[in-house]
Amino acid sequence: MWQAGLNIFYLIAFFAVIIAFAYTCYLYLWVKKQDQKNIKIGKIGILIRNGANTFMKKEYIVLAKFALIMGILIAIILPTPIWSSNIWDNIIMMLSYLSGTIFSAIAGKIGIFVSTLANTRAAEASLKGIKQSFLIGFRGGAVMGLAVVGTSLLGVAAVLLFTDNTTALLGFSFGASSLALFAKAGGGIFTKTADVSADLVGKVELGIPEDDPRNPAVIADNVGDNVGDVAGMGADLFDSNVASMAAALVMAAGLDATLNNSTNTSMVFCYSALGLIASIIGIATAKIGKKGNPTKALNSSTYVTTLIYLVLTAGATYLFEGFRWEIWGASTVGLLVGVLIGLVTNYFTDDNMPIVRKTAKASNSGPAFTILSGTAYGFISAAPAMVGIAISALVAYNMCKDIGEGYAMFGISMAAVGMLSIVGMIIGNDAYGPIVDNARGLAEMGNLGEEAINITDELDSAGNTVKAITKGFSISAAGLTVISLLGAYVSKVNAAAIELGKETIVGFDLMDPKVFFGLLSGAAVPAVFSAMLILGVDRNAQRMVAEIHRQFNQISGLKEGKEGIVPEYDKCIDISTKGALRELIPAGLFAIIATLVVGFIGGVHAIGGFLMGNIVSGLLLALFMSNSGGLWDNTKKYIEAGNFGGKGSDAHKAAVVGDTVGDPFKDTAGPSINTQITVVSLVASLMSTIFLAFSIF
């Protein structure tokens, strides 16, 4: 048996990162060398890429300012206020934070870079059949997936190697998640403003097809797919992945310190590296036949990845002395529950399943019934995932508690690591969606013909189904991660309490009114946070609708589709951009400030309750919104496929209302809640010393 030592695991991690980057480069070059000859598609592709780059640039400027201000504040007060600490600690903290933001931004940028290249190529390939077109979409997404996981593993390993300090790791994670919070919110508002407005005026009022080039908002809609679903979602999962590793490493370091070795820390790195390798293998083996089913192909590569991960980690656990089977068990439980949650989500959102069909039937009675059914099923769909997360935590805890003190919570954190181990694959599948969605639009706008449109439609539909699954997965992973961050929070508080000569925390008693105060306040935060984002989309879409109306009224020949008449696409992109930049800050800032207010009022106990309340209602609302949104989207698609009267029927009109409500639910508010939960947890952990010293109650 081998002795586990940390250095060798740094090497394994860096080795996995190098393989991942090499393979990413290969995939990128493969995508790039695919045909892009059609001039019309090329032109529209450039419009989309420029729109995306412009938005990203403006967004990153705003976020850079925010990060700098936060960096300065961090340098002043964290890990302890500058007047009572070693200034180097504060500088390291600030640098870790800034690195987190930079790594996250790079991952988002890589995603946009390749997705705006893959979209046109996937569109053109659709002329030759589904096989090649699918592969371009899939590999384009995979570039994003591997880039995100590679950079997060690299970042975490580098920070720990240079600083040898787990608090700095939390700082890095906070950088990643604060950036993700705004990137997700901003991208989500951008994309849904465009999508909702384009649909509302185009489909509902004028009855022109989706992606019709006459629609002034159509390019903004395609840009939105990239900035919201590729860059925003990438930042979100980058953040979850870093946070889960950070939480596990904080606890592992504590356990290792008492054992005077590095077994547990090594284990975290080893498992993460093996997850990355499993994702690479899963991606490399994905393929589809000439008449293949893209949904099956996407799902089967996820299952392959899962299986390889379990085998590889079992092998590692067997090989390395000190690695415990109980912890492998906890990580396995996490992963399996994640997969199960994905299946439940699928049941509630797939149009081959009864729920979508029942909602479609209800739509026959009018839009109010579409909304009522979707809301009700959305609420029900949240329950299995919540109970699943609770059970995986309960099982992981009980599996590991006999190893020794502190291992129970470490087990929960390893369940989160396990759940997120296949995140490379998940992101890949998720980023596949917007690429083929774009390809569908390009096929329509480039007049590639019925056959090409049908193929890209099928690819797009697979993307929608898989997206719902991956969303459920990533929300649950965030939930488990944050529970393990609560463990990290307690470690921090107690370390500080011992230093300040205060009483240490043994737990957070629900009967303590401070905890209760925190619990209820924390539960209110995701509700208000998501409401702010929805209202942002609502306001912004109203502006955009007015602009589309203006163009149709003032540009003569546009409505009729006269040759040579093009709408002013850039005006709509501009409205989406400005609105997103204006609306993205308040909601995120609200979540951070609420945490500070509760901390200064109720102290560390209130914050414990606050975090838990935040998880509880955050999970409930995020799952509800993502699932009901996915359900409405597929209800509309199911009716459009010719059921209950098909396109143009009353049921279809009702379903379009549902889809419009679902858009900001599932692509703006719902998935942003993940990030909100993580940010709040990290703020709490980082501020714990200060809350301990200054609070009213």
Next chain:
Amino acid sequence: MWQAGLNIFYLIAFFAVIIAFAYTCYLYLWVKKQDQKNIKIGKIGILIRNGANTFMKKEYIVLAKFALIMGILIAIILPTPIWSSNIWDNIIMMLSYLSGTIFSAIAGKIGIFVSTLANTRAAEASLKGIKQSFLIGFRGGAVMGLAVVGTSLLGVAAVLLFTDNTTALLGFSFGASSLALFAKAGGGIFTKTADVSADLVGKVELGIPEDDPRNPAVIADNVGDNVGDVAGMGADLFDSNVASMAAALVMAAGLDATLNNSTNTSMVFCYSALGLIASIIGIATAKIGKKGNPTKALNSSTYVTTLIYLVLTAGATYLFEGFRWEIWGASTVGLLVGVLIGLVTNYFTDDNMPIVRKTAKASNSGPAFTILSGTAYGFISAAPAMVGIAISALVAYNMCKDIGEGYAMFGISMAAVGMLSIVGMIIGNDAYGPIVDNARGLAEMGNLGEEAINITDELDSAGNTVKAITKGFSISAAGLTVISLLGAYVSKVNAAAIELGKETIVGFDLMDPKVFFGLLSGAAVPAVFSAMLILGVDRNAQRMVAEIHRQFNQISGLKEGKEGIVPEYDKCIDISTKGALRELIPAGLFAIIATLVVGFIGGVHAIGGFLMGNIVSGLLLALFMSNSGGLWDNTKKYIEAGNFGGKGSDAHKAAVVGDTVGDPFKDTAGPSINTQITVVSLVASLMSTIFLAFSIF
């Protein structure tokens, strides 16, 4: 100073009850002697009354069976299983439970009795102006309010007097709340099935006015107002009131036992009796001028009641030795926070306030925006109430904790008692709503002319505004009550633990995965519960819509309003009745069974978390649903008053969709959650001994 002794407070309580009943009789006779001469209105009034009585009878038969089965189960296992206990204890428990159900049923019956009398009289009085018509509606509601509070105080006092056993009190409370759970759900499904279907076919499809006698569902709709909003809501508040007294008395008895006197028990009775007296005075002084504003009249009598209660309890606290000012403070904090929550609700739902107007503006862009705005504001509106409840608990706890051990939790329970002290007034205002809503319908169906319709419209609109406020109030009161029930739960568990020689509970640590498991599971319950009710309405309304269509198609001359042609009203009443009876059991049973499953899996610790998770998500969802429903209702009314294009405009159509979604939100699912929370808490308290003895983890 007087010495506080329990006997004198029993006397005070019974004295207050007698005054209340006497005054109730006076009000009833006053309402009855008002004119009811119009033959057409008289006939329709009888249809409504018969419909309501038929439904109540059928519902009570179902509930009686349920109560009997529960009674037998209780006799077998509670307070401890029959094979290990004194059989008399079990019989007392069963009798207490059954008394609770009977008292609750009586309160509901009284409400229906008077409301179906007051509706026709208020309609006829509208011919003479607003003053008399208002007074009939108000006094009709007051009969219900005083009857509910009178019977609840009588029941609690009687149970305690006869059994001298606080566990029996929990049994009584469980009886009341299990009946309320089903009465609220059944009534809510009945009323919204009829309301939604009548609106959908009548207003939206055919464009005929609300309450048009040609509409086959119009009588069912009016019946629904009575069985849902009068009987259902009365049962709900009966239950909250009993539960708050029970929780306070359980803790008071514990405290008194160590002091060997009866100060705290006396205090609970004294405060409750004074609340009843304050409500009587508030009701007696209510009036309105010839051109008065009914909303103001309703609100000002609430404020009068609040003030009188504070003065009376301050006087009692001063007069009786042993009464502590800190506890008066806690009760005052509860009441004031309740009033504040009412004002916040008003801000979000009153059409003189900006939120309704913003939602109306959004409706211009289509129904999706109505839904998005309403959802977002609904989420935001939940936050102040949640934080308010948390703060009132925190303040009450800290005010009372220095009195001695156990007083902190008793303080919270007295905050709940304080919040519910004016419940007689609240129920009165609430029951006023359906009476004048009926009166409006009768004025329309009886052809009383434009003037009378306008007057009843104004009365109805005041009812809607006040209803939203009272709903926020009663949800918050349920929240606080349940927190104090958690205290009662801990006392029960620890008493049992000592008996079984097990470790006592000091609290529920959020870091304990059993607590966490309970927390997440508990949070999922209100989501699933409310979804089941919404789907019940959804399904049932689809059946009713089909029936209305059938009648319009098959009964010739109905659509055109040919003289002498009447629709088959009874068929619609029958669909509402059958559907409600079919759908009311599963949701309630689900909540009870979920509690048992979690208890047998995770034991008493999991249940602690379960209760808290249930409160957190229950409050969030109940407040969200009630407020967004109220907001949509008033948005529609605001547009109908001529804004944004008025009736028939696109904005109006969008607002009607919002209102239809809001109907089951605010009148079925939202307010049923109160009761669900209370039932679950009581099940947990009663089963605590059994969970302690048998659980997996």
